[in-house]
Amino acid sequence: MKIYPCAKVNLGLNIVERRTDGYHDLETVFYPIPLYDTLEVEAMTGNNASGECEFTMSGIEIEGAPTDNLVLKAYRLLAAEHALPPLSIHLHKAIPSQAGMGGGSSDAAYMIRLLNEKFRLGLSVEEMQTKATRLGADCAFFIESIPAFARGIGDKLSAVEGNLSHLKGLYMAVVKTNVAVSTREAFARIVPKKPERCCLDIVQQPVETWRHQLTNDFETSVFSIYPELARIKERLYSEGAIYAQMTGSGSAIYALFDKKPDSLSLIFRDAFCHIVAL
Numbered sequence: 001m002k003i004y005p006c007a008k009v010n011l012g013l014n015i016v017e018r019r020t021d022g023y024h025d026l027e028t029v030f031y032p033i034p035l036y037d038t039l040e041v042e043a044m045t046g047n048n049a050s051g052e053c054e055f056t057m058s059g060i061e062i063e064g065a066p067t068d069n070l071v072l073k074a075y076r077l078l079a080a081e082h083a084l085p086p087l088s089i090h091l092h093k094a095i096p097s098q099a100g101m102g103g104g105s106s107d108a109a110y111m112i113r114l115l116n117e118k119f120r121l122g123l124s125v126e127e128m129q130t131k132a133t134r135l136g137a138d139c140a141f142f143i144e145s146i147p148a149f150a151r152g153i154g155d156k157l158s159a160v161e162g163n164l165s166h167l168k169g170l171y172m173a174v175v176k177t178n179v180a181v182s183t184r185e186a187f188a189r190i191v192p193k194k195p196e197r198c199c200l201d202i203v204q205q206p207v208e209t210w211r212h213q214l215t216n217d218f219e220t221s222v223f224s225i226y227p228e229l230a231r232i233k234e235r236l237y238s239e240g241a242i243y244a245q246m247t248g249s250g251s252a253i254y255a256l257f258d259k260k261p262d263s264l265s266l267i268f269r270d271a272f273c274h275i276v277a278l
Contacts, residue, residue, distance in 0.1 A: 003114045004036040005106035006145055007095045008138075009174070009247040009254050011164075012199025013216040015192045023153050024192060029160060029203050030102075030138070032145045033172060033254075034276045037103060038092040039071065039110055041118065043085045053086050059093035062104075070108035070135055077131055078115050096272050098180040100248020102142065108135045109142030129157070149200045164203060167278050171260050173236065176252040176272040179226050186249035189221035207256055210243040222250045229253060232268075239263065 011029040018024055037059075044054065053075060055066050066072075071091055078084060095103030109132045116123045123131075125143060132139035137154040147160040195215070202214045223230040229246060232253045236244040241255035252272075255261075265273050 001042070001114060001118050002038065002040045003110050004038055005095075005103070005110035005142065006032045007035040007101040007103060007106065007174075008032050008141065008145075009101065009172075009252075010216065010245075011203045012214045012245075013218060013248065014195045014199060015187075015190050015217045016194050017192050019153075024187070024190070025152055026150070026154060027195070027199055028150050028154065029164075029199055030141045030148045030150055030154075030157075031164065031167075032142075032147070033174075033278070035095055035101070035174070035274055037095050037107055038090075039107060039114065040090045040092075041111075041114055042088045044088050051086050054088045056090045057093060058090070060096060062093060062097040070104045070139075071111045073135055074108040074111035074132075075115065077134065078112065078121065082115075082119065082121050084115065084119060096176040096252060098182075099176045099252035100181075100246065100250050101174070101176075101252055102138050102248070105132075105136045105139040106142040106145075108132065109139045113143060160200070160203070162204070166204075166206065167256070170207070170242070170278050171257045172254055172276050172278055173241075173257065173261055173264050174247075174252050174254045174272070174274045174276075175232050175236070175264070175268050177228065177232070178271075179229060179251040181222055181226070181250035183249055185225065186218045186222055189224065190217060207242050214243070214245065216245050216247075218249045219246050222246065226251065232271075235267065236264075239267070 008030050011031050013028040015024050015026050095101055112128050128143045129140040133155045140155050147164050148157045150157055233244045236255035244255035246253050
């Protein structure tokens with residue numbers, strides 16, 4: 001069985017309050033984009049049927065031991081409660097890691113979805129979301145992968161009315177250099193504050209109004225450490241972007257265009273540069 005975990009970007013991201021548990025409450029709009037990993041799973045048979053799962057990877061290299069991959073953690077989470085056979089699992093990575101695009105979280109959530117369907121576990125969307133949250137704050141979003149307003153640590157989700165249909169017909173470019181931003185590093189200089197306007201209200205306006213209203217609070221701290229990311233954002237604007245922003249805590253920068261920006265692949269030839277039609 002094969003499934004295609006998607007990436008996401010954050011349309012606005014505001015850190016509104018520091019929690020007593022050391023985490024932060026935030027407000028953001030998660031938006032799925034057509035950039036996909038590939039996750040393929042088969043039940044092991046014969047002499048291998050009573051052993052451990054086999055896990056292989058291809059595509060973009062990611063850090064960390066394969067045994068710590070969130071896909072395997074998702075399997076173990078469900079296997080602790082359901083009789084699952086050992087599996088042969090292959091993950092092909094096309095979503096950059098340490099980019100703020102949720103690639104690992106998406107892989108984990110889609111693994112839960114796949115196991116639920118393949119082995120008829122009977123889990124509801126809400127049950128899958130609850131389990132996904134145990135693997136990461138933004139994992140729950142990928143159970144449905146529809147535009148969602150997120151609060152709390154990113155786990156309290158509500159669907160966005162109209163699914164932001166006014167973005168259809170636009171192009172999105174995503175640029176990711178080899179800069180890797182750690183979450184701790186991104187939070188180091190954050191001063192939580194309630195924004196003047198909620199990002200949910202802003203994203204329902206025409207995209208042309210977003211530039212001076214829709215913000216990512218991480219940009220201030222991350223751009224001060226990695227000014228090359230600020231330069232990428234400005235270059236995207238100079239190439240005609242309607243709106244540009246860093247996604248998540250970085251380091252990918254995305255931009256929206258009303259025409260396909262064919263020149264970007266050459267301009268950012270030393271970086272990951274992906275253009276999709278929305």
